[in-house]
Amino acid sequence: MKFTVLATSLDPESRSAWLCELAAAELLDLGHEVTFLDLRTSALPAFDNDQCYAHPQTQRYHQAIREADGVFLGVPVYNWGVGSGAKALVELTGSTDEERGLHGAWFDQPVTFLVSGGLDHGWLSHASFAAGLMFDFKCVINPHFVYATSAHWAAPAQPGEWLQARLSRTVERAVDLSARLVGRPYRSVWDV
Numbered sequence: 001m002k003f004t005v006l007a008t009s010l011d012p013e014s015r016s017a018w019l020c021e022l023a024a025a026e027l028l029d030l031g032h033e034v035t036f037l038d039l040r041t042s043a044l045p046a047f048d049n050d051q052c053y054a055h056p057q058t059q060r061y062h063q064a065i066r067e068a069d070g071v072f073l074g075v076p077v078y079n080w081g082v083g084s085g086a087k088a089l090v091e092l093t094g095s096t097d098e099e100r101g102l103h104g105a106w107f108d109q110p111v112t113f114l115v116s117g118g119l120d121h122g123w124l125s126h127a128s129f130a131a132g133l134m135f136d137f138k139c140v141i142n143p144h145f146v147y148a149t150s151a152h153w154a155a156p157a158q159p160g161e162w163l164q165a166r167l168s169r170t171v172e173r174a175v176d177l178s179a180r181l182v183g184r185p186y187r188s189v190w191d192v
Contacts, residue, residue, distance in 0.1 A: 014116070
């Protein structure tokens, strides 16, 4: 199957990007095709609902999301919500504009979250963002996700035992979910 892994933090030492790299490596080890995109190295333009759609990176991200059998979304948590990179990404790739031939890339995608936060009790900080994907784009949100703080890492980019087990289980269940949804005979559109 084809998976797209999206690292949305701009932090040079991003722990959510480490999660994305580890998930991508596990997917490759399982024999899947992986497109890995990182906002730190493949920057997106500001969302202006006009010229931003012609930007080559916007088209690259849109295609990678639209053509995937499943999406892994790596996000940092700031102030009890996902970082601004994730929101900008959805604004750019979720738009539908018939004049430009755009249809939201996120519709019906199985989405698995890889979340990095500062506090243990912030583990559901991505929930409102996930609900937006579910209600707007009919994304199937994987209830198995990773939420990790700095305490879960043995060293930079090296997960501790608990985190490695959690990540492996999350990847396994994301693959299972995507496999069950491949070949659905419908494609959702905007309801409102």
